Amino acid sequence: MVYTLSGVRFPTVPSVYKSNGFSSNGDRRNANVSVFLKKHSLSRKILAEKSSYDSESRPSTVAASGKVLVPGIQSDSSSSSTDQFEFTETAPENSPASTDVDSSTMEHASQIKTENDDVEPSSDLTGSVEELDFASSLQLQEGGKLEESKTLNTSEETIIDESDRIRERGIPPPGLGQKIYEIDPLLTNYRQHLDYRYSQYKKLREAIDKYEGGLEAFSRGYEKMGFTRSATGITYREWAPGAQSAALIGDFNNWDANADIMTRNEFGVWEIFLPNNVDGSPAIPHGSRVKIRMDTSSGVKDSIPAWINYSLQLPDEIPYNGIYYDPPEEERYVFQHPRPKKPKSLRIYESHIGMSSPEPKINSYVNFRDEVLPRIKNLGYNAVQIMAIQEHSYYASFGYHVTNFFAPSSRFGTPDDLKSLIDKAHELGIVVL
Template sequence: MDEELAEWLYLFNRGQDNQSFRRFGAHRVGSDDWQFLVWAPHAQAVAVVGEFSGWQPVPLSKLGATGCWRGEHQGVAGQLYKIQMTTRTGEIVEKIDPYAFAFEKKPGTAARLADLPRRVWRDGAWLAGRGAHRSYDRPLNIYEVHLGSFKRHADGSYLTYLEAIDEILPYVKKLGYTHLELMPLMEHLLDASWGYQLMGYFAPTSRFGPPQDFLAFIDAAHQLGLGVIMDWVPGHFIRNTDTLAQFDGTPTFEYADPHRADNVRWGTWNFDLGKAQVQSFLLSSAMFWLDWCHLDGLRVDAVSNMLYMDYDAGKAHDRNRFGGRENLEGTDFLKRLNTEVFAAHPDVLMIAEESSDYPKVSAPIIAGGLGFNYKWSMGWMNDTLKYFSTDPYARQAHIDQLTFSWVYMQNEQFILPFSHDEVVHGKKSLMHKMPGDRYNQFANLRTMAVWQMTFPGKKLLFMGSEWGQFLEWRDWSQLEWVDLKDPLNAKMQTFTTALNHLYQGTPALWQKDFQADGIQITIGDRSDVIVYERRGKAGACMIVVLNLLPEQRDAFIVPVPHAGTYEIVLNTESARFGGTWTHLQRILRTRGQPERGQPDSVEVVLPAMGALLIKPLTERIRREDSLEVTQND
């Protein structure tokens, strides 16, 4: 074993190698020569079997006390192979290559001989711009996509990565989103897992094409001005016995304690996050997607499961060595993950899908936090959906489901999500959750969208919700694109597009998301109307008025921050958006009378179950971003 390899393996075994994908797995060392490196510390023997050997074992040599095995063999790129283990008990089993860059299509699990995917990238301008601006004081509006069910061919087959370039990217750009978030595209077997039960931590799934085509999709998104985030699952992995489970015949990637290893909630195995080699494996996986695939961020799935020993079913009494609930290895790993990622890529996004009240998830590690950029605000999401799903006249007593979020809105750097989890498994689509007849469902949906877009925090919406798809999401078929033949659905899509572009063009809605002076609540003590100001830098201001009852309010007085002329830039009840207002009400002049502690006020007609966005005319948005807003007769 040469000195360089010995140093690499030393770092790997200490959990200090975040580039282990460069060495482990199969790597070309000649035109048709491949070197294999496998970590299997308790195996009696290790071999590779594949098409290049007629599926006969090619033995690998043990590298001293490193726990690793190495060997070479000739083969042609694209040929299938597996790792053959002889366990302590003498059993011979076949396993996946954990470091493979490509796999055969499901239901097979064999890896393919493949080089580290490379591309002549054309996204230099995007990457330079990404590094020039902090995300916190920029617009961040994310469109969440499940690639397998966005669109399909007439025969039910998937779009390819290359087809998705034309089918998805221009659509999302036109809608006014800044980023895509892809549900996991790492290799996985079970479609029904939506990609969250992984086996290939270094391989884009073969469902949609080869790895090079995945890179082309990312490159095309960047050239179009769209960022790409992907969900990533470092907490647990698929249970199938020919994947990572009991990899060398003993617990290798999972905890040795079967109780801790078993993830009851999801039917998977938990990674042993305290094991050095597992840390090297997972850190390297994160760096692979960010380094080699140019992703703009990772949304880390199921963070609560990594933070708490008692999170899973049947583990209510599990405690750490100090008697606490916290999974000490999990918290240490997450801090380590964010430290390493930001050391290499300070301009990417690390987002925690975390459902508890664990403190400082998005605070810097030096300040006692976990070091993520953002945390999904699950409390805001659950309360908002519960409120808007209730009949308007029954929910008046529950206005606190909206206003309580003001108490904690500055506790973290939040993303406000309406994600796939909320529109599946009998929870109904966002549209179907809304009360009343079809017209009132859309009115509620538009008002809820304004609440999301104007509340402090970044934004996320799951595909199909932009036009109010009625059926809940199904992973086995494409979205209900036929809906857009219905005028109300088409107008809802127009509304979402207009709101998104207004958001992007209004600094007051994103410059101070995480600063206390970024919002001023002026009417927050009523059960039917909420009014607040969003504030940006240099005096930028947007006034938000929400009428939460299906009753029009004439001569409603809105507090404003100074005397002058104001403009209504959005009315959710515009006929253009599916409402009934057909006559223009645009310019407002102050009354010369203070209101609710504010220096002045304006008088408006407040649409039933609707929202108004009002802006000082001196800070008028660009004409191309201005929205035609109408008033009822």
């Protein structure tokens, strides 16, 4: 579990360290560190399985040693973009769902969850996601006439309104904490300890409300923590109140712990800003390895940043590597389809990406997008629940031994591959959970 006490950038205390003459305003690239693009096809072995999947070739970032740091799977989302499948309650006997899909495989990999089995699929679940929805209402016009008006609502507007409503939602402050004794009088025997614990919660809650803007804003700490990119450089923040010192290390600075010393604020948040190189390129190249070195009471530790969004286990290596994932604009996947509206009758297909292939291999985001999603649509589902998507080092845990809470599992592909999967689901009118 990762616990944070930061959602905003706090004023930092002056650093007590010097960087031994290192200038952060110059070109940070070192001639000894070579990061370049290379076409590479990677066959990856997981848990010594005999079968492994071969990723399709795409530009990958490689370290000086020649090892691929960001092995990719082709993220072309154009395939199957024009395929349309009708929404049916049950698949006909001669439909592709009954002939192409192995029933035992589908039964093993999925479970149906239905809110109301008696409710037939509503008509707004069929057709294109781009369909417009009109809400009718009666309005009193001048002269006392009732006139029907139609308000246009697109899926995009619905999503934006929902997001704004959540962000603006206020969470009431803590109460006195005494009603619990009315609910369960037996707890009065432990009143002293319970009152103490509740007082500690109130202090922490007051600090969150004062410095973070409330619990809702605090819950979005991922927007500020970890690596954030601006036009002028990269900011990195890590919450480590127990550390006496911290430094950002990686391929970008030859793992020099004296090059990029971080500063700590009063809440235990360590921070550093890395300006762009003189040619305007980012200080940390996309695809390079990074870690945070911390001096703690139990010794010096090198750790993968808690908010890393891509973590990778290289072939023939046991430890995972934290990867700075920030592809150039031209390589980033851009969503093309809005999220569908909430279905009136929810039918969920539960699936594990790695186990979703009928072949004896770990499946990929791209294959799930192109091969599995159309089948899910054709079977009549309107939602897909992706299980155990966060990075986990132990595959046999089924994905529940999470090691990186903000990184989608690299076993199945890159974060952009996952984006293309979600976008394809939206194109098919499928909500992704």
